[in-house]
Amino acid sequence: MTHSAKQDFGDFVAEHRRGTGRTQRELASMLHVTESAVSKWERGLSYPDISLLPALARELDVGVQELVRASEDHEGRADRRDAESYREWRSAVLWTTLIAYAIAIVTCFIVNLSVAHALTWFWVVLPAVALAFSLTTLPLLRIPHPGWSSLGASTVSLLALLLVVWLGSGQGSWLLIAVSGVLLAIVLVFTPIWLSLPAVPAAVRQLNVLLTLVVGTVAILLFLLILLAALGRADRWATVAVPIAAIALIPVWIAALVIRYLPLNGLGIAAIVTAIGAVATLVLDPAITSILGEPAPLPADLSRWQSDTIDANVLFLVVAGLVVVSAALGVASVVQARITRAEARALRTPSGRV
Structure with a gap:
């Protein structure tokens, strides 16, 4: 390296040594070298042995790459700070929500059993808390495919909640409509995501827009059939629902195919x-x-x-x-x-x- 590079390195070491509040003697003692060696580094007269770089970087509280380049790696430090902040935030949210959900479940269990001498509305609270857990805490756990696990768990929890409310409300036909609506929303939102996954064959991914339109159209028509059947008007599906759906979906089909192809x-x-x-x-x-x-x-x-x-x-x-x-x-x-x-x-x- 040139004399300027040596001096830059020495200035960098001196600046960060002073920033840690250490003297040349203290730094030399920690690195098991002489005080004269540290002085030569800082005056740009010599370089430390390459084997000392990790220890020197650690004592100066900098990265090895920063030390080698004798410059501040602001982006790297910012990334490390962001990563550390995210880990702290994740840990705080994880433990806070876990404790809050546990307290909610135990409290509702005790109160319901004490007041009603039986578990009644507690069965509504349980799937509701499970739904909240699936959406907020489950994605933060270190499990394979946390996003898809959250989707599956939240769907099951929501369906369980609807079932419990249905059983406690005198039943009726609304449960079938509600469940169908939930499944329709999942199909419409996640079909294009599923078809875009790397695991899907390339030939299928190239047709993802067309396949999404087909699957979405079939899902909507099935939902309309279930809705009318639950209302006792299944005879109007072919004569009213399908024609209206076709009129509404044809522009969507044309626009989507134009945009994609x-x-x-x-x-x-x-x-x-x-x-x-x-x-x-x-x-x-x-x-x-x-x-x-x-x-x-x-x-x-x-x-x-x-x-x-x-x-x-x-x-x-x-x-x-x-x-x-x-x-x-x-x-x-x-x-x-x-x-x-x-x-x-x-x-x-x-x-x-x-």
Whole structure:
């Protein structure tokens, strides 16, 4: 190393030795070297033996890499502080919640048994506490796949809670609807996550959007069937629920497939999706009204803002606004594509040639 590098190293050692409140003699004693050796290091006349670097770094309260480079590793120190803070936070939350849940369960057990001389509402508290534990404490435990374990445990706890409430409320058909709704939410939220996992074959991951749409659509249709069956109206599933669901889901299908598979820039995709939204907004309400057999709404009349025309007028303005936004995005997309092509041609053109 150059003399400047040696002096930088010596200054670094001297600064951090003084920062620890030690003299050269004290540092030398801890490292089992002479005071003269420490003095030479700090004056930039020599370097310590490489075997002394870990011990020297430890005594100076710095990292070995910092010592070798004779500079402050602020990012590394910040990362270590953050990691230590996270471990302390995790430990505090873990023990606090564990103790709180244990106290809640024991207290409710004793109070319920003392007052009612039987365990009644305690069975509602137990799965509720288990649900809270699954969402807050379980992910902090050192277990394999804590996220998926938390999802499974929280789902089981929620279903148990619904079952206990159902048994204590005179029963009824709402339990089937509630359980179906919970399972539907899990399918809709976690199907795209499952299909994106590295363990899934690459060919399947490439079709994750299409498969998510298929699974989600089937799940929604099944939920509607269960809902209508629980309400005693299963006969309306094929004639009402399925057509309305199809009308509502077709724009979602088209928009999702456009976003995922159409080879356009972001502005072009946004223009098409906005146009799809405009068409859906215009068609959805009249189509559903027709399926339900209700009278068709009056057309828009911007000259009249009465109770019978205000909805149609607002709908018209919304659709018009979406069309304008879509057109503007389309123009911006074309301009951006031309600029990109021009820049690409310029990069391919040799220097000095037009």
